[in-house]
Amino acid sequence: MALYSEKVMDHFRNPRNVGVIEDADGVGEVGNAKCGDIMKIYLKIKDDVIDDVKFETFGCGSAIASSSMATELIKGKPVSEAMKLTNQAVTEALDGLPAHKLHCSVLAEEAIRAAMKDYYDRHGIAYDESQFPAAHDCDHCGV
């Protein structure tokens, strides 16, 4: 059996929404180079809808695939729906990830939330702090 599902390999080989949005409304970056993965999400929001989303990722195959899938899952969706994206949804959409790679989907969820928070902050939109729990510590190295 291959390490990754066909879905993961497809998103890894042909990642969707790679790139940068120069005039983004919100940008979120999570992860640590020391641990071997960093994800950066750029959001363009229009009328409370994710009008455009791009990502940059430094990391393994599942990190790139998780970023790609996460952007695809929120693109064109209302902000309220994007806020509900979970790492489980990313993992399921990828037809699963190996157990030791699940943190990649967690990073994808956290990157999107970080970008949403940045959007709220920049636009002076009030929000409930509890919606943005502190990003979990790296379970690899405690960074």
Added chain:
Amino acid sequence: MRIYADNAATTKMSQTAIQAMLPYMETIYGNPSSLHSVGQEAKEALNDARERVAKVLGATAREIYFTSGGSEADNQAIRSAAVLGKRKGKTHIISTAFEHHAVLHTLKKLEKEGFTVTYLDVHANGLVTPEQVAEAITPETCLVTIMFANNEIGTIQPIREIGAVCRKAGVLFHTDAVQAVGHLPINVVEDNIDMLSLSAHKFHGPKGVGVLYAKRGIILTNLIEGGAQERGKRAGTENIPGIMGMTAALEEAVAEMPETAARLTKLRDRLIEGLSEIPHGEVNGDLEHRLPGNVSFCFEGIEGESLLLLLDDKGICASSGSACTSGSLDPSHVLLAIGRPHEVAHGSLRLSLGKDNTAEEVEQIIVSVKEVVEYLRNMSPVWRDLMNGKRQFVIK
């Protein structure tokens, strides 16, 4: 078309080795411990193999113990030296920071049992000096265990000189020669080696078989108790097909060594030259004291697993020391030991060439690695930060 450039992980079996095994599966399948003729024929073959392996290494047959591979040989060598040392109240061992895990994990276990271990610095070039060994030896030292050649970065240690230091101090010297045997000239007598581990599948022999050479007079401690095989030091019916395949592969590798080493060195140097054109990438380990087939690089701004997967898509089989590929939490301890920071060690690539690789393949590898590194850097936020000065390059 597949390009296999992971010969340090394992090699394709040679036809000579395969042919040498077949009779011992088809006709001479007896147990060497059996009295009947098919058993005795197997025993004759086993004795013959032991003589032949001994001859290649410059040892005598009674100093050769067949094992299940390099890891078992490493475990048994170190365990045995520890038992002998402890009997004399000597519980200090000297090794290096970048040994194979078969050595390091055995040493960690001994530390829990009360031994102290000095892990010598391997410096940025991946080499230790005999002087370092001499300085680290104390009256309590019972063993020095230093690998002959490193599996990740290919650096070759000054084994003969280290062995001489150990001889002079009366300390046992073991070397994990898994990456060296069949690739470098080795003579256990001339090289002052007391114990040596080797593994057949690294020189085009079968998997699951190896050798522990232990100089006459060294009393081994069993890891496996049972029958009286291997002079009572390693129980279990001998893996005769494996041993015959290994022996044939070893003789072949040694006979072909001058020609193969010269050819591989040229290919290696061309590959290093080609990959050196990639900016902010650097070869790992000394260029002179290096295995003929080993090429190891770190590229900034990318992660090794994605590099390997994309190279695999292009038909190139390689290896990396990134955490994601090691299955552990940290990147390769070898790369950390030579001073590579974590974030750089994640972007490592090892290409290990073997006798079947060609000059055309090397050119193809250079083109493909350049493409893939550039592609991954273009989607890497780390690379973007490096380029716009938000993050400092480690490799200039």
